[in-house]
Amino acid sequence: MSIDEQMNAANKTARIAGILYLAMIPLAVFGIMYVPSTIVVPGDAGATINNIIASATQFRLSIVSALIVQIGHIFIVLFLYKLLKTINKNLAALMVIFMLVSVPITMLNEINNFAVLLLSSGADYLPGFTTNQQQALLPLFLDLHGYGILIASLFWGLWLFPMGYLVFKSGFLAKIPGIFLMIVCVSYLIDTICRFLIPLYPGSIFATILGFFLYLELVFPIWLTIRGVNGEKWKKSALESA
Numbered sequence: 063m064s065i066d067e068q069m070n071a072a073n074k075t076a077r078i079a080g081i082l083y084l085a086m087i088p089l090a091v092f093g094i095m096y097v098p099s100t101i102v103v104p105g106d107a108g109a110t111i112n113n114i115i116a117s118a119t120q121f122r123l124s125i126v127s128a129l130i131v132q133i134g135h136i137f138i139v140l141f142l143y144k145l146l147k148t149i150n151k152n153l154a155a156l157m158v159i160f161m162l163v164s165v166p167i168t169m170l171n172e173i174n175n176f177a178v179l180l181l182s183s184g185a186d187y188l189p190g191f192t193t194n195q196q197q198a199l200l201p202l203f204l205d206l207h208g209y210g211i212l213i214a215s216l217f218w219g220l221w222l223f224p225m226g227y228l229v230f231k232s233g234f235l236a237k238i239p240g241i242f243l244m245i246v247c248v249s250y251l252i253d254t255i256c257r258f259l260i261p262l263y264p265g266s267i268f269a270t271i272l273g274f275f276l277y278l279e280l281v282f283p284i285w286l287t288i289r290g291v292n293g294e295k296w297k298k299s300a301l302e303s304a
Contacts, residue, residue: 065297072145073290076235079141080286086134087280089127094211097124102204107197110204114182125175132165139221145291146228148299157224164217171210177203212254219250222279229282234296239285242278249275 101117103109114121139161147154181200226243229235253272256263263269 069291069293069296072234072296073293075141075145076286076290079138079145080283080288080290082134082138082141083283084280084287086131086138087283089134090131093124093127093131097121098204105201107200110200111182111197114178118179118182121175121179125172128172128175129169132169135161135165142225146225146232149228149232153224153228157221157228160217160221160224164214164221167210167217168214171207171214174203174207174210178207212257215250215254219247219254222247222250233299234291234293236285236289239282242281246276246279 097117097120101110101113101121103113139158143154143158146157178200181196181203222243226240226245226247228240229243230237230240232240249272253269253276256269256272260266
């Protein structure tokens, strides 16, 4: 394969990774943010159960979307590994490991949402418990799901740092998205740790500021999709790594 063909293949890989990356974002927002905000009523298990029964299809779709996102993450990180491994293979492998660790955590975490569905269905899964006692378990599984997302968030943050560094050092990708990815990594980690340790943190101004920084992650997949790689700089990098 000629150097030009390799460059075209790298550009195709970058754009596919960018498109997949962007495609997973609305699915993740739907499953993790939108559906819980419209269905879950904090402190009111009865109202939450009524909402789940009324919107059971939507709740199930949120579970399916979360699972699809994790499958998508596997392909995204493998495409990015293919693109960035020539810069530093060890860091590229670390990027893959961090993301792949988050996948089973997030997928298994959806078991908590399935438990919520079972409890809200009225089926006699816990014959030794009254209806009120079964309803009391609902917030437990919803909280467990939320904490599962927080645990996964640690790895959603960690994979961004080696990726951001590789993007910054690559030469054939813009440096600014790489810097943003490393900033988002730090923001993810601080935000997640604060949510575990500080009960009043979620509604604070600091949480709002860190939440804003998380949106910087979008710059990278948008850049990949629109711009791809810099052909001449990629050729130079390929020749130097040969």
